[in-house]
Amino acid sequence: MVAARGGERAAVPANVKMRRDFRDERDETRMSDERRTGANGAGSDAQGTSAGNAPTAFLGNLVEVPDSGPLCLTGRIRVEVAGEIVADTDDVALCRCGHSGNKPFCDGSHRRVGFDDPGVIQGGRLVPGGEEPAPDEPVLIVCAANGPLLVRGPLTVVAADGGRAQGTKGALCRCGASSTKPFCDGTHKDTGFQAT
Numbered sequence: 001m002v003a004a005r006g007g008e009r010a011a012v013p014a015n016v017k018m019r020r021d022f023r024d025e026r027d028e029t030r031m032s033d034e035r036r037t038g039a040n041g042a043g044s045d046a047q048g049t050s051a052g053n054a055p056t057a058f059l060g061n062l063v064e065v066p067d068s069g070p071l072c073l074t075g076r077i078r079v080e081v082a083g084e085i086v087a088d089t090d091d092v093a094l095c096r097c098g099h100s101g102n103k104p105f106c107d108g109s110h111r112r113v114g115f116d117d118p119g120v121i122q123g124g125r126l127v128p129g130g131e132e133p134a135p136d137e138p139v140l141i142v143c144a145a146n147g148p149l150l151v152r153g154p155l156t157v158v159a160a161d162g163g164r165a166q167g168t169k170g171a172l173c174r175c176g177a178s179s180t181k182p183f184c185d186g187t188h189k190d191t192g193f194q195a196t
């Protein structure tokens with residue numbers, strides 16, 4: 001059951017952490033500058049709703065990858081588990097350390113377990129779509145059973161060092177063991193990752 005939180009279309013379970021909960025784990029100044037300038041190349045006409053309910057320019061769907069922190073998604077984000085939409089929101093933090101007790105959402109356990117990853121793109125990629133996506137097109141994140149987060153829709157990955165990847169299809173690691181983080185390399189099969 002998804003409870004409304006922070007706006008008409010923003011709905012995530014009540015105990016879920018959001019991008020803003022991880023300000024200390026990201027370069028807030030850099031991301032704020034990018035959002036002001038539209039540096040991700042997405043359109044800025046459509047209006048989105050910030051986590052604080054103030055209208056802001058919608059600049060596309062982003063996933064920030066902070067140093068040793070969760071995947072911080074903003075934009076028009078839908079998260080699907082076992083065929084059910086469990087979050088339809090503009091701001092959510094998804095676990096990428098593999099240790100959250102509230103998967104697919106981050107619950108802060110990455111700090112407890114000492115998750116250590118620089119948040120840079122170590123390999124992998126997102127595959128470009130065939131057609132130019134609409135400027136306000138949502139991205140669907142499908143949580144594969146005991147597997148990665150499957151990207152279905154336009155998304156820009158912004159790494160901690162400013163590295164970028166853009167596309168409409170791909171697989172993001174959520175077991176914490178991939179050698180091509182933030183993308184999946186299939187290691188979850190070797191480690192026996194359990195998403196529940």
Ligand code: FES
Nearest residue numbers: 095096097106109
């Ligand atoms: S990344 Fe935060 S609990 Fe896994």
